[in-house]
Amino acid sequence: MCAATLKEHQHGKSRVRLGRTWREGDVHHFVEWTVNTMLESDMAHAFQDGSNTDMTATDTQKNTVYYIAKQCNKRCSPEEYAIALARHFVDTYPKVSKAKVWVEQAPWVRSQVDGQPHNHGFAHTGAEIRTVFVTADDQGNASVTAGLKGYKVLKTTQSGYEGYLRDKFTLLPETRERIMASSIATTWKYSGPVSYDAAYAEVKEALQTAFWGPPKSGVYSPSVQYTLFEMGKLALARVPQVESIYLNMPNLHFLPCNPVTSKFEDDVYIATSEPHGNIEATITRGDIEPHCKL
Numbered sequence: 588m589c590a591a592t593l594k595e596h597q598h599g600k601s602r603v604r605l606g607r608t609w610r611e612g613d614v615h616h617f618v619e620w621t622v623n624t625m626l627e628s629d630m631a632h633a634f635q636d637g638s639n640t641d642m643t644a645t646d647t648q649k650n651t652v653y654y655i656a657k658q659c660n661k662r663c664s665p666e667e668y669a670i671a672l673a674r675h676f677v678d679t680y681p682k683v684s685k686a687k688v689w690v691e692q693a694p695w696v697r698s699q700v701d702g703q704p705h706n707h708g709f710a711h712t713g714a715e716i717r718t719v720f721v722t723a724d725d726q727g728n729a730s731v732t733a734g735l736k737g738y739k740v741l742k743t744t745q746s747g748y749e750g751y752l753r754d755k756f757t758l759l760p761e762t763r764e765r766i767m768a769s770s771i772a773t774t775w776k777y778s779g780p781v782s783y784d785a786a787y788a789e790v791k792e793a794l795q796t797a798f799w800g801p802p803k804s805g806v807y808s809p810s811v812q813y814t815l816f817e818m819g820k821l822a823l824a825r826v827p828q829v830e831s832i833y834l835n836m837p838n839l840h841f842l843p844c845n846p847v848t849s850k851f852e853d854d855v856y857i858a859t860s861e862p863h864g865n866i867e868a869t870i871t872r873g874d875i876e877p878h879c880k881l
């Protein structure tokens with residue numbers, strides 16, 4: 588084998604995604620961070636001799652990302668969090684000479700319902716796309732289908748999932764307290780001409796209101812399925828020209844996280860998008876009274 592010199596080396600964990608809530612009474616704060624770590628350390632022997640002695644495994648680094656988020660028990664900036672994490676690595680492991688931490692914060696902002704800031708509802712800014720599908724035939728008929736996709740919404744409480752079939756394949760614990768998050772894709776068909784901008788705004792507001800509920804108390808969701816139907820019903824109730832509405836709502840999971848020595852207290856979550864649940868339905872006009880009278 589030719590002579591070779593090992594130059595710079597480092598090892599870390601990439602794309603560790605976490606959700607962190609801080610509950611200040613009824614008002615919840617929420618961040619979603621994607622964290623990358625890299626450790627420069629005295630680990631040449633791992634590359635050269637195949638010995639892993641004293642190595643801080645990347646799995647350990649990943650667990651520490653969640654652990655330090657748990658330790659941040661007061662609302663903090665991503666900078667303060669990253670400093671605490673980087674310091675932890677150099678202070679805890681003598682072989683580590685430098686820790687590098689990158690954090691990306693997802694653009695979740697507090698939502699508004701009825702012009703009021705919501706206690707526990709959040710919307711992702713910027714990703715929403717308005718869609719239109721039109722047909723016109725040679726008989727003078729036309730149809731207009733409007734829509735919205737990539738609209739990410741989240742609530743930190745007032746969501747659960749219980750009572751489902753259990754068999755040997757079922758591992759999911761039942762809960763009445765979880766984060767619910769989705770990226771809404773929806774299309775709705777108009778029965779005739781309408782003021783399209785105003786109708787779009789009204790449908791969107793109906794979907795938001797049924798998802799988050801009133802600004803102070805929210806509304807309990809027993810499943811994405813139930814909430815989806817409530818959303819569709821409220822859109823039909825509020826905008827008479829909407830003939831039917833299709834809603835697709837992935838269940839973007841934020842899983843309870845037990846960071847090493849501490850217990851889950853509805854505070855630190857493992858953010859995932861793969862795999863995710865996927866729920867959809869088409870709702871048409873009938874004699875329906877929306878439960879959500881808002």
Ligand SMILES: O=c1[nH]c(=O)c2[nH]c(=O)[nH]c2[nH]1
Pocket residue numbers: 748759809810811812838864
């Ligand atoms: O609201 C939910 N609906 C489901 O169909 C489902 N399935 C699952 O595992 N979690 C959930 N949550």
